[in-house]
Amino acid sequence: MVKKYLDKISLADALKKLKNNFKDLRTATEKIKTTAAEGRVSAEAVKAARSAPDYYASAMDGIAVKAQLTAGASERNPVQLKIGRDAVAVDTGDPIPEQFNAVIKIEEVNQIDQNTYQIEKGVPAWNHIRSIGESAVKGNLLVTTAHRIKDYDIGALLEAGVTEVEVYQKPQITIIPTGDELVEAEAAPKRGELVEFNSQMVRAALKKWGAEVKISDIIPDQKNLIEKALTAAAEKSDMLIVLSGSSAGRGDYTIDILKEKGEILFHGVNIMPGKPLIAAEIDGKPVFGLPGYPLSAWLDNQLFVRELVSQLQGIQAADFNQIEAEVKRKVPSDIGLEEFLRVNLTVDAEGKYTAVPLKRGSSAMESILKADGIMRIAENKEGLHPGDKAPVILLKEKNKIKNDLLLIGSHDLSLDLIRNQLHQKNYNFDLKLQTVGSMAGLTALRRGESQLAGAHLLDPETGEYNISYLQRFFKGEKLVVLNLVHREQGLYLKPGNPKKINGLQDLTEAEINYINRQRGAGTRVLFDYLLAENKIEPEQISGYEKEEFTHIAAAAAVGRGSADAALGIRAAAEVMEVDFLPLAEERYDLIFREEILEQPQIQALIELISQDQLKTEIEKLGGYQCRNTGEIKILDL
Numbered sequence: 001m002v003k004k005y006l007d008k009i010s011l012a013d014a015l016k017k018l019k020n021n022f023k024d025l026r027t028a029t030e031k032i033k034t035t036a037a038e039g040r041v042s043a044e045a046v047k048a049a050r051s052a053p054d055y056y057a058s059a060m061d062g063i064a065v066k067a068q069l070t071a072g073a074s075e076r077n078p079v080q081l082k083i084g085r086d087a088v089a090v091d092t093g094d095p096i097p098e099q100f101n102a103v104i105k106i107e108e109v110n111q112i113d114q115n116t117y118q119i120e121k122g123v124p125a126w127n128h129i130r131s132i133g134e135s136a137v138k139g140n141l142l143v144t145t146a147h148r149i150k151d152y153d154i155g156a157l158l159e160a161g162v163t164e165v166e167v168y169q170k171p172q173i174t175i176i177p178t179g180d181e182l183v184e185a186e187a188a189p190k191r192g193e194l195v196e197f198n199s200q201m202v203r204a205a206l207k208k209w210g211a212e213v214k215i216s217d218i219i220p221d222q223k224n225l226i227e228k229a230l231t232a233a234a235e236k237s238d239m240l241i242v243l244s245g246s247s248a249g250r251g252d253y254t255i256d257i258l259k260e261k262g263e264i265l266f267h268g269v270n271i272m273p274g275k276p277l278i279a280a281e282i283d284g285k286p287v288f289g290l291p292g293y294p295l296s297a298w299l300d301n302q303l304f305v306r307e308l309v310s311q312l313q314g315i316q317a318a319d320f321n322q323i324e325a326e327v328k329r330k331v332p333s334d335i336g337l338e339e340f341l342r343v344n345l346t347v348d349a350e351g352k353y354t355a356v357p358l359k360r361g362s363s364a365m366e367s368i369l370k371a372d373g374i375m376r377i378a379e380n381k382e383g384l385h386p387g388d389k390a391p392v393i394l395l396k397e398k399n400k401i402k403n404d405l406l407l408i409g410s411h412d413l414s415l416d417l418i419r420n421q422l423h424q425k426n427y428n429f430d431l432k433l434q435t436v437g438s439m440a441g442l443t444a445l446r447r448g449e450s451q452l453a454g455a456h457l458l459d460p461e462t463g464e465y466n467i468s469y470l471q472r473f474f475k476g477e478k479l480v481v482l483n484l485v486h487r488e489q490g491l492y493l494k495p496g497n498p499k500k501i502n503g504l505q506d507l508t509e510a511e512i513n514y515i516n517r518q519r520g521a522g523t524r525v526l527f528d529y530l531l532a533e534n535k536i537e538p539e540q541i542s543g544y545e546k547e548e549f550t551h552i553a554a555a556a557a558v559g560r561g562s563a564d565a566a567l568g569i570r571a572a573a574e575v576m577e578v579d580f581l582p583l584a585e586e587r588y589d590l591i592f593r594e595e596i597l598e599q600p601q602i603q604a605l606i607e608l609i610s611q612d613q614l615k616t617e618i619e620k621l622g623g624y625q626c627r628n629t630g631e632i633k634i635l636d637l
Helices: 011-021 151-159 198-208 223-234 254-261 294-312 365-370 398-403 414-424 438-447 467-473 504-508 522-533 551-559 570-576 600-609 612-620
Strands: 029-033 062-065 079-082 087-090 102-105 109-113 116-119 141-143 164-168 172-177 212-215 239-243 263-267 278-282 285-290 322-326 338-347 353-357 373-377 389-394 405-409 431-435 452-455 478-493 565-569 579-593 632-636
Touching (some): 141 151, 172 198, 223 239, 223 254, 223 285, 285 294, 294 365, 322 338, 405 600, 414 478, 438 522, 522 565
Parallel strands (some): 172 239, 405 452
Antiparallel strands (some): 079 116, 478 632
16 A cells, blocks of 8 residues: 655644644753753853952063052153062962952062062053952853753863753654665675664764764564564653654655654655655654655754754754855755755855756765755745745855865866875865866856866867857857866776677677767767767667766776666776776866955966876876876966
């Protein structure tokens, strides 16, 4: 029987229902040492147990004096003070003897003999003296109830004599991963098995928010075993999270178990990713069923679980750090669902943000590693149009986003080396990459979405790379073409070449299955050129329409047997351990507008690319030549 979601509700209604249902839910309180209280939430107001300092104290190293004796002191008319009678030496923090009422710092004091100080500047009463209670006054409120204690709070509390504080206990949360297909990360997954990592990802966030977390063993998709694990965990947990099983598939038992044991608050939220979320209550405790797709689980944890983890500790979850960003392309989205779309961000000279969408999909973990933020597209919108603005939840600091460069274009393995070197050598910016193909990279550069494009587009008529395309795309503009590498292109073949493929003509054989690169990719342009040179029609190639988006993905497809051949660079063949049949050498360039040539990040990038050490590392990847690496051409188009 096909299961169905309950009536899905909006994000706002789901959050409201959670908060109302568990509004009075708190963990118990406990008294702990102040020294161990960093990150904990106070359960009661805390007042100073003593004044600090509780005496008049010197704020400087110097001499304590009677202020009236220093009046009129100057370079022409220095004043001499008798040591012991008129002045005594003090260090920072020392009590001020009762007969004195000011301190002169040591740099302004001359000791002319064993018995005499000489000063050339008078001071007012109470100069450089800390008053009683200057830092804390006994009985004054230091920390309110429901305050997350920080490092400096601990210092202030200890100074004021508070050595213990009453705090909310850390919420005890149990995560129960379920699924027949799941194995631990330490295992070597077999065909059809998936690494279970959602629990560790969710756990890391929960600990950051103040919870103690236990992860159960992976439970197979058997209703009785899941129910047993859930029942046992409920007895000793403040909250339960069941991973996977929240959808409507045949092996998804979470919803049935929660219906039987408690109350379903909602099943399904109008968001994407993260739609198949379950929220329930068992014995007054919140229970969440998070989706199996990792980005769905991550987002639901951020949007919903975080709220209740904070509420259990008596505080409200902090607001997300959001900015507004503009899109410069059409961004489709399903009406009726609020979409949370991973994006890269660039910032112009006026501080305005541009958002560039990354790969969609609830399981595309690499996209969130690359993302600067999460763009929110409202559920009443059927996407965004060029010039539209939308809120973006930031995943990185604003200063970092402002400093970074974004390169959109063709994939090349040397770019990962460059990115790593930028960090290793503390260049203080990152080179963010979106691998979409050469033509799409030039289009993004033309729209103003990125600072750089990466391209290797062959002009079949001239045999030249990139120039004719730039003349077509950027007429009237000034561009810089920075050579990165020359690289070898050829066919990826299964190890040992079992199909005996010795050239392009062999790809026309009926039993040969090819996998292509996406339209607009430089490798696709080169493949079409080579086919035409060999008088081969695309229709003769089985698999010509099947596409991958990177060299690594194409090589992996051949390595795992999904295809018999694909065109790509030698370096990817060596990484994926497949055979390689060389066919051509091509030029790969970085392209950007001349107006940013003198920017510090661009100059630093050019300097790094030109280093012999980096060139050597690139050539070690295999199939690369760096004979022109770092050379610049400025084109006035």
